[in-house]
Amino acid sequence: MSDRKQEELSQLFDSMDKDRKQEELHSLFEEMDKDGDGKVTIDEIKNHFKELSDNSCQDVMDIWDRDGDQSITKEEFVSTFKNKSDWQKK
Numbered sequence: 001m002s003d004r005k006q007e008e009l010s011q012l013f014d015s016m017d018k019d020r021k022q023e024e025l026h027s028l029f030e031e032m033d034k035d036g037d038g039k040v041t042i043d044e045i046k047n048h049f050k051e052l053s054d055n056s057c058q059d060v061m062d063i064w065d066r067d068g069d070q071s072i073t074k075e076e077f078v079s080t081f082k083n084k085s086d087w088q089k090k
């Protein structure tokens, strides 16, 4: 991942990270999950983060999609926030 992209993603996550209460994460997830099937797909990410390039959306997917099935469940989403230090290395 390039430094610039890393920066872009860090800013994105920081902006989403003002308040990490569980309910907030859950409602954010539900906001992203437009069709309400309990999974966030790459298309839903692109839809939600319109300011991100396609490549960056794929990076977001890779960060959140912990089991690699190209969709993000609520569990994956919440656990990624808990393990933020995994991907956000100084």
Ligand SMILES: [Ca+2]
Residues within 6 Å of the ligand: 033, 034, 035, 036, 037, 038, 039, 040, 041, 044
């Ligand atoms: Ca969905």
Ligand SMILES: [Ca+2]
Residues within 6 Å of the ligand: 065, 066, 067, 068, 069, 070, 071, 072, 073, 076
């Ligand atoms: Ca997954």
